Amino acid sequence: MHRRSLLAVLLTLVCSILTPVTVFAENFISDRITVRSVGTGSDVILIPGLSSSPRVWAEMVKALPGHRYHLIQISGFAGQVRPYQAMW
Numbered sequence: 001m002h003r004r005s006l007l008a009v010l011l012t013l014v015c016s017i018l019t020p021v022t023v024f025a026e027n028f029i030s031d032r033i034t035v036r037s038v039g040t041g042s043d044v045i046l047i048p049g050l051s052s053s054p055r056v057w058a059e060m061v062k063a064l065p066g067h068r069y070h071l072i073q074i075s076g077f078a079g080q081v082r083p084y085q086a087m088w
Helices: 002-018 054-063
Strands: 033-038 042-046 067-074
Touching (some): 054 067
Parallel strands (some): 042 067
Antiparallel strands (some): 033 067
16 A cells, blocks of 8 residues: 555656746846747747847748747847947
């Protein structure tokens, strides 16, 4: 009987670990990055190189539907205005 109880506990733990959890973040506001979301489906975060804008991902986003793409833009790079003067 002890073995069955142990197996039941282990099965419960494994099932709870493998169950997807949806987490909702509060609205994110930043003056350092901009995030634009496009599409629906599983989440994919795309961060361009420092000299590029999120436009570098446009063709890939069109070619691979079925995902929600989060396109990141870092302020001060690729023509986006820098919100503050760095102190260093």
